Amino acid sequence: MNLLTPSFLWAFLALIPLGAVYFMKTKPRKRVTNALFLWQKILEEKSSHFAFKKMRNLWSLLLMLLVFALAAFSLTNPQWGEKQQTHDLLIIIDTSVSMRATQDGQSRFDIARDKVADWLKSVEGGSRVAIASIDKDLKYHCNLSSNTHELQAALKQLEPSQFPLSPQSLSELSMLEKSSDGTRGCRIILLSDLANPTDQMPDQIELVSIGEPTSDNIGITSVDMAPLPGQRAKLFFTLYSNAEEETELELELIEKSSGRIAKLITVNIPAKETLSEVIEIDDAQAGLWVLELRHDDSFTEDNRVVLGLSQPKAIGVSIAAANQYFYSRCINAFSAADNLLEILPEGKAEVHITESTALEKQGATLIFAPQEASPYWISATDEIEHVVVEKVVKNHPLTQHLKIDNLTFSGARNLTAPEGAIVILQDISGSPLLYEISDAGQKVVVANFQPSRDNFYLSPWFPIMVHNAARYLAGREADLPSVVRNGSTVRVPSQTADVIQHFHATDPENNIEVELPTMHSLQSIGGYSYDTPSQSWFTGAAVLSEAESGAQAGTTKHLTHGQPSSGWPIAWWVLLAAAAIALTEEALYHRRKVG
Amino acid sequence: MAAPKHKSLTDSKFISQLDALYLLAQRILKGNLQADRRTERKGSGIDFADYAEYQQGDDYRAIDWKVYARNEQLLVKLFEVEEDTTVYLMLDSSPSMESKLDAAKRLTASLGYIALNSLDRLVTYSIADKLENIMPPARGRAKTLTFLRTLEATASKGNDTRFTQCCKALQARHRKKGIVIVISDFLFANGFDDGLRILQGAGHDVYCLQIHDKADLECQWLGDADLICSETGTHQKVTITESEAAAYKKAMSDWNDSLKNYCRRKGIGLTSITTEDHFEVVIQGLLRKGGLVA
Structure with missing residues (x-):
């Protein structure tokens, strides 16, 4: 047996006072009186004039009949107004970080949860409700159920997250109507603080805006901090304001480990605008930093950003090629620009560049112009006469910033890549032109062409290719974002x-x-x-989300099927009335015992 | 203010208070006490009262022959009859008087003391479920101490107040008319009018001294109560609300009003007091009103 609404078990508590009243012995206080005959006269007059007492037994019968009638009536599950079409209901609560914003001491999420809890009270036997949350993705917390206890438990477990509402999750919403699972045909209600969601919101989703419209929030919507040569760094940030007027405020940049305020920045942000600034920071040590907005508003999560400043070490590159000069030239050029590459002796380098053949067990290697025999290619034979390049892997780090069509791949040979190799570019004949092999956890990239041909050393694509390959082989094709x-x-x-x-x-x-x-x-x-x-x-x-920082609860409620019923069902109140009447009758019975 | 309690009715202080009351009674009722008290009945006294026309059956010895000699008219001489008055004190000593008995006994003592000192004949009874003699008929100042002692020894008794039967018993025992003073709360379940009618019918001058306990006048309790009759022990369960308490107050007031109206209608003297009233003040009031004097 499954109790759909076990909360009604509390009604059994009513048996205690009922039984207590019934079994309670009347123990009136003894009072000696000199005029008992007067009291008897009073009681006689009352009993002869008081119609209720005269008809007490009849009243008792009528009350018990009324109790029975009300109990029976409650079973019919009465409703006010016209009969509503029974819908299964999918309630989705926005748990994105902006729902943490507080209004009158209560978070928007709490307001939404209270509203849903009120709706759940009125879930009737025939209808079902499912509960889901949405932030960076859509999650179901309770499948369609009419068990209010289960629904309330699922609701209770919900908490606002620290994630912004992602576009992917909104697109998941639009898939709901089309889905063939249990939610198809459901009435879907989203409780959110989104200000203008209608452009992204599917038509079938009914939106309930949560909270009061506010326009006091200013938040940090993007930040970056990049190192500069000489222990300096560049800070970029963007603020967004949904305030009604221009606001002057201060930002603090704090070194997290020491708590030192490195910079105090004063800005004037126009109303309903974004503001971007770039600041240079002296003595910027690698580590964690905090950018904090000094502004008291309802949504505090976007007022503080912890950001990282890394000081990447240069990637050591060793060169073992006949035309070492050209390699050294492009490595040094990058070293001067961003200190990203440096030439090191073979034993200390992370990445090695060689031509014709690979050195034995030298680690991450870029090999140009494969010739002879090697474990990294099979049968490098004659040159390919006219190379027609095909992209096998798109958007690979090795080919980023390269215009493949401008590359001639002169001197490329017909060869076969070993098993397990990832071919990135190949000739139309199938010979690989650019591929990578993983050898005992170390990567080897083979560039099948002669860089010395067609003055490729002097072309702008040569240093780009070397740079790409060096970063990729060092595992640093992208540095960690701030x-x-x-x-x-x-x-x-x-x-x-x-x-x-x-x-x-x-x-x-x-x-x-x-x-x-x-x-x-x-x-x-x-x-x-x-x-x-x-x-x-x-x-x-x-947070870094303009949508979250600018979230402003609206007053419009797009409930196309009307407000879901809330509060305890009428049947519950009817049953309560029946219990109250039964208790009254008990009390009257007790009173009859006294007189 | 509650009346001060005396240790005893024979206490010297109390007796001195009674003396003071007697002196006051003498001054107020000067010439009207015992020896000087004359009835309107004409009889065989020594003091001439009036003349009356001779009628058949009159004593020839009473004919004033001198008048006849002068006026040839037969007139008989009338003389006033000198007689003492009998004072009957009926003290309610039923259990309902428990709280009021002390005050009632003091009043009885005062009235009896004045009567004995005035050389009236005093008869004292207690009334409850039957009429019982507190002291046999007595006269003279010498009996005052005996009277007070006997009265002091009187306790509440019986399990009902049968006022009518008691009045009948008094009438049966004493044919001689006198002043009957009933000292009671008059809370008689069977009524007071039959008894008072019997007393009046017997030719007595009846006077009612009603003593209230304030606790009887109003209901002080609320809630469920098991009421027990102080006399019969009968139980009655009742839930007392403000409404019932008000009804009781009204019923008590109506009852006392009915006694007042009956007495007024029948020419019966009535004084209603509470246990808090001082007996001296009460007696002084009675004397000044002359209510006890027929």
């Missing part, structure tokens, strides 16, 4: 990107060191530090 939107996945720069490695990172919630894989999804707002064997990396997770 800060990302919470819920994003970051890749910790590492040579072994495809292998799940463990890094020591600082969890901002618990401030403890945890082991994380290379690909790490940031689930909490705060700062993260990753200690790899070669160096430390720093990043942060924050």
Whole structure:
């Protein structure tokens, strides 16, 4: 047996007073009187004049009949007004970070949850309700059910997240109507603080705006902090204001480890506008930094951003090629520009560049102009006469910023890539032109052409190709961003990107060191530090969403099927009335025992 | 203010208070006490009262022959009859008087003391479920101490107040007319009018001294109560609300009003007091009103 509404079991408590009244012995106080005959006269007059007492037995019968009638009536599940069409209901609560905004001491999320709790009270036997939440994705917390206890329990477990509402999750909403699962044909109600969701909102979703319209929020919507040569850094930030008038405010940039205020920035932000600023910071040490907005508003989560400043080490490159000059030239050019590459002796370098053949067990290697025999290619024979390039893998880090059509691939040979190789570019004949092989956890990239032909050394694509390959082979095709939107996945720069490695990172919630894989999804707002064997990396997770910072609850309620019924069902009140009458009759019975 | 309690009715202080009351009575009722008290009945006394025409059957010795000699008219001499008055004190000593008995006994003592000192004949009874003698008929100042002692020893008794039967018993025992003073709360379940009618019918001058306990006048309790009759022990369960309490107050008031109206209609003297009234003040009031004097 399953109790759909076990809360009604509390009604059994009514048996206690009922029984107590019945079994209660009347123990009136004894009072000696000299005029008992007067009292008897009074009682006689009352009993002869009081119609209720005369008809007491009849009243008792009528009350008990009324109790029975009300109990029976409650079973019919009465409703006010016209009969409503029974809908299954999918209630989706926006749990994005902006729902944490408070109004009159209550968060928007609490307002939404209270409203849903009120609706759930009136769930009747015939209708079903499902509960879901939406932030960075759409999650179901209770499938369609008429069990209010289960629904209330699911609702109780909901909490506002630290994630912004993602466009992907909104697109998931539009799929609901088309889906063939249990939600098809459901009435779908979204409780959200979205200000203007109608352009993204599917028609079949009914929106209930939560909270009162407010226009006091100013938040940080984007931030970046990049190192400059000489312990300096550049800070970029964007603010968004939904205030009605121009506001002057201050931002503090604080070094998190020491608490030192590195910069105090005063800005004037126009009403309903964004404002971007770029600031240079002196003495910017690598580590976690905090950019904090000094502004008291209802939504505080977007007033503070923890961001990381990493000082990437240069990637050591060794060159073992006949035309070493050209390689050195392009490496040095990058070294001067961003200190990203540097030439090191063979034993100390992370990445090696060679021509014709690979050195034995030298690690991550870029090989140009494959010839002779090698474990990294099979039968490099004659040259391909007319190379026609085909992209096998699009948007590969090795080919980014390259115009493939401008590359001639002169001197490319007909060869076969070993098993397990990933071919990125190939000739129309099928010979690979650019491919990578994984050898005992180390990557080897083979560029099948002669860079010395057609003055390729002097073309702008040569240094780009070397730069791409060096970063890719060092696992640093992209540095760790300074800060990302919470819920994003970051890749910790590492040579072994495809292998799940463990890094020591600082969890901002618990401030403890945890082991994380290379690909790490940031689930909490705060700062993260990753200690790899070669160096430390720093990043942060924050709200960074103009939609969340600008969220402004509207007053419009787009409930096309009317307001869902709320509060306890009428049947419940009828039953309560019946219990009250039964208790009254008990009391009257007790009174009869007294006189 | 509650009346001060005396240790005893024979206490010297109390007796001195009674003396003071007697002196006051003498001054107020000067010439009207015992020896000087004359009835309107004409009889065989020594003091000439009036003349009357001779009628058949009159004593020839009463004919004033001198008048006949002068006027040839037969007139008989009338003389006033000197007689003492009998004072009957009926003290309600039923259980309902428990709280009022002390005050009632003081009043009875005062009235009896004045009567004995005035050389009237005093008869004292207690009334409850039957009429019982407190002291046999007595006269003279010498009996005052005996009277007070006997009265003091009187306690509440019986399990009902049968006022009518008691009045009948008094009438049966005493044919001689006198002043009957009933000292009671007059809360008689069977009524008071039959008894008072019997007393009046017997030719007595009846006077009612009603003593209230304030607790009887109003209902002080609310809630469920098991009422017990102080006399019969009968139980009655009742839930007392403000409404019932008000009804009781009204019923009590109506009852007392009915006694007042009956007495007024029948020419019966009535004084209503409470236990808090001082007996001296009460007696002084009675004397000044002359209510006890027929």
